[in-house]
Amino acid sequence: NAGVTQTPKFRVLKTGQSMTLLCAQDMNHEYMYWYRQDPGMGLRLIHYSVGEGTTAKGEVPDGYNVSRLKKQNFLLGLESAAPSQTSVYFCASGTRRDTEAFFGQGTRLTVV
Amino acid sequence: AQSVTQLDSHVSVSEGTPVLLRCNYSSSYSPSLFWYVQHPNKGLQLLLKYTSAATLVKGINGFEAEFKKSETSFHLTKPSAHMSDAAEYFCVVRPGSNYKLTFGKGTLLTVNP
Numbered sequence A: 001n002a003g004v005t006q007t008p009k010f011r012v013l014k015t016g017q018s019m020t021l022l023c024a025q026d027m028n029h030e031y032m033y034w035y036r037q038d039p040g041m042g043l044r045l046i047h048y049s050v051g052e053g054t055t056a057k058g059e060v061p062d063g064y065n066v067s068r069l070k071k072q073n074f075l076l077g078l079e080s081a082a083p084s085q086t087s088v089y090f091c092a093s094g095t096r097r098d099t100e101a102f103f104g105q106g107t108r109l110t111v112v
Numbered sequence B: 001a002q003s004v005t006q007l008d009s010h011v012s013v014s015e016g017t018p019v020l021l022r023c024n025y026s027s028s029y030s031p032s033l034f035w036y037v038q039h040p041n042k043g044l045q046l047l048l049k050y051t052s053a054a055t056l057v058k059g060i061n062g063f064e065a066e067f068k069k070s071e072t073s074f075h076l077t078k079p080s081a082h083m084s085d086a087a088e089y090f091c092v093v094r095p096g097s098n099y100k101l102t103f104g105k106g107t108l109l110t111v112n113p
Helices: none
Strands: A004-007 A010-013 A019-025 A031-038 A042-051 A054-057 A065-067 A073-078 A087-094 A107-111 B003-006 B010-014 B019-021 B023-026 B031-038 B045-050 B056-058 B064-068 B073-078 B087-095 B107-112
Touching (some): A019 A031, A042 A065, B003 B087, B010 B019, B019 B107, B023 B031, B023 B087, B045 B064, B045 B073, B073 B087
Parallel strands (some): B010 B107
Antiparallel strands (some): A004 A019, A019 A073, A042 A054, A065 A073, A087 A107, B019 B073, B031 B087, B087 B107
């Protein structure tokens, strides 16, 4: 009963390095989301996907790219990490528009 | 566009006293509304949700919320706070027209012994 699984849970990057965060869900959900959480800011939507092969920009997409090649996976990429991308990243998945989203446990990323 | 305003960034109560966390929303379409809780260094857990059925919604751990369309509010209440309720609470809106969930900035609840 895994739900939404994020990999890795912690990561430290140097400025300019690249990395990919993986989100996997086993609930056959159509919608998947990437959020970032910063103190006093709540969760802000980076990118989202409404189905396999489709992605769209959220509120704060700059500096990030995403891909959804398989329905169960949603990848978040940082091509050239910056200190401003230090944050906790949450992936979520959901289905019909009137139902809740299910969240992963988060990835704490520090860019030095 | 939709938005959520949580009116208090920090609420402090004594154990055994009532809890009120306030949330106002704006949405162009009939929304679904949610409250999530996040304990320190943990993920987000759904407390309760409103999806156009009963306006008074009961959730887990004794929490409830009332949807008031005329006031565009969805305040979270609990009759008696417990120490384990200390956490950050997020109000979330999902308009009927799209898939995006918009979060408020959160309310940190402190429960004093």
